[in-house]
Amino acid sequence: MKLTANLMILIVTLFGAAIDGYHCKVVQFIFGDSLSDAGNNKYLSRSLANANLPWYGIDFGNGLPNGRFTNGRTVADIIGDNTGLPRPPAFLDPSLTEDIILENGVNYASGGGGILNETGGYFIQRLSLYRQIELFQGTQELIKSKIGNQEAEKFFQEARYVVALGSNDFINNYLTGVYSDSWNYNDKSFLDYLMETLEAQLKILHKLGARQLMVFGLGPMGCIPLQRVLSTDGSCQQRTNKLAISFNQAGSKLLDNLSTQLAKASFKFGDAYEVVNDVITNPQKYGFNNSDSPCCSFGRIRPALTCLPASSLCKDRSKYVFWDEYHPSDSANELIANELIKKFGFLRVDAPSPAPAFGPSSETDE
Ligand SMILES: *[C@@H]1O[C@H](CO)[C@@H](O)[C@H](O)[C@H]1NC(C)=O
Numbered sequence: 001m002k003l004t005a006n007l008m009i010l011i012v013t014l015f016g017a018a019i020d021g022y023h024c025k026v027v028q029f030i031f032g033d034s035l036s037d038a039g040n041n042k043y044l045s046r047s048l049a050n051a052n053l054p055w056y057g058i059d060f061g062n063g064l065p066n067g068r069f070t071n072g073r074t075v076a077d078i079i080g081d082n083t084g085l086p087r088p089p090a091f092l093d094p095s096l097t098e099d100i101i102l103e104n105g106v107n108y109a110s111g112g113g114g115i116l117n118e119t120g121g122y123f124i125q126r127l128s129l130y131r132q133i134e135l136f137q138g139t140q141e142l143i144k145s146k147i148g149n150q151e152a153e154k155f156f157q158e159a160r161y162v163v164a165l166g167s168n169d170f171i172n173n174y175l176t177g178v179y180s181d182s183w184n185y186n187d188k189s190f191l192d193y194l195m196e197t198l199e200a201q202l203k204i205l206h207k208l209g210a211r212q213l214m215v216f217g218l219g220p221m222g223c224i225p226l227q228r229v230l231s232t233d234g235s236c237q238q239r240t241n242k243l244a245i246s247f248n249q250a251g252s253k254l255l256d257n258l259s260t261q262l263a264k265a266s267f268k269f270g271d272a273y274e275v276v277n278d279v280i281t282n283p284q285k286y287g288f289n290n291s292d293s294p295c296c297s298f299g300r301i302r303p304a305l306t307c308l309p310a311s312s313l314c315k316d317r318s319k320y321v322f323w324d325e326y327h328p329s330d331s332a333n334e335l336i337a338n339e340l341i342k343k344f345g346f347l348r349v350d351a352p353s354p355a356p357a358f359g360p361s362s363e364t365d366e
């Protein structure tokens with residue numbers, strides 16, 4: 001009995017000590033483009049990459065546009081939800097405070113943004129990855145002055161980092177033929193340029209404290225509706241798909257290398273190219289009914305660059321792989337997120353008891 005009492009005191013003391021110090025939550029910092037934007041471009045009033053229109057967000061919360069470039073959740077939303085992490089608010093949201101950052105992290109992702117500064121220039125306003133990292137440095141200063149350098153260092157080292165850009169560097173830069181990158185580089189040298197730039201950016205993030213970081217690779221971007229309309233028979237652009245595959249191979253090597261080079265770093269690369277490609281080829285196998293045209297479309301006038309209030313919507317949004325000309329639907333994002341969770345081997349931060357892979361009821365649901 002005396003032993004138990006001592007143990008109790010010990011436990012209480014340890015617990016007491018733990019709540020004395022600042023208890024940091026594990027949060028996410030997200031760097032990305034329109035596939036991860038959770039409202040930043042809404043506040044870039046001159047940006048032409050904007051999802052602040054009906055029918056964006058129709059299957060999210062109250063159904064009003066929220067800045068996400070899809071009908072529902074982004075891949076990062078779903079991965080965060082499934083791993084027990086809060087959804088970080090957009091950096092440009094005027095209600096963002098230090099307390100909110102400490103509880104939820106920050107999302108810097110911006111529609112039209114790329115790894116390269118020059119990408120997406122014709123959108124007029126967008127946050128490139130370098131700019132997003134600068135804004136993150138500002139966030140760090142803010143948090144340091146709030147909780148002190150030591151606690152801030154711990155907070156930023158324990159956080160999870162997502163870096164998800166690259167498709168705009170191709171679709172809205174290299175492949176357009178209107179930027180100097182189109183004629184100054186070839187497929188190989190452009191990829192090297194992207195990888196060198198990404199390497200420098202990831203090293204900066206490591207210097208700033210990032211230890212657990214994942215980079216999302218590219219899907220078969222030659223199959224987005226906007227690329228398909230470029231060919232007379234509506235088939236996927238094979239050259240664009242090949243570039244995505246090369247990006248994924250080079251990115252995967254880069255991240256393996258950085259993970260061994262950088263101290264205490266778990267830097268990972270994962271893509272859902274194969275599974276999305278399979279969905280596009282065999283939509284029925286995954287419960288989809290359409291994998292080549294946008295759910296939100298302007299009838300026969302294609303491509304409409306964005307989903308507009310005057311557009312019409314498909315009957316069943318959950319059966320379309322693509323929401324608009326560029327972006328996957330909520331259902332497709334769920335599939336992509338589940339694939340990435342498998343690839344990255346994510347563990348929940350709140351460590352629940354493991355659920356059986358197949359519940360007893362799953363057999364009768366078929
Ligand atoms: C990219 O933009 C950032 C500002 O966001 C600037 O500091 C940096 O020098 C630029 N890099 C290049 C290579 O132009």
Ligand SMILES: *[C@@H]1O[C@H](CO)[C@@H](O)[C@H](O)[C@H]1NC(C)=O
Pocket residue numbers: 253257
């Ligand atoms: C890893 O990076 C270093 C330094 O940039 C380079 O010398 C080395 O060849 C790379 N290794 C691999 C396996 O890519």
Ligand SMILES: *[C@@H]1O[C@H](CO)[C@@H](O)[C@H](O)[C@H]1NC(C)=O
Pocket residue numbers: 283284288289290291
């Ligand atoms: C979608 O459903 C319709 C009606 O059931 C069917 O005729 C069509 O082949 C389906 N298309 C795809 C791509 O699954």
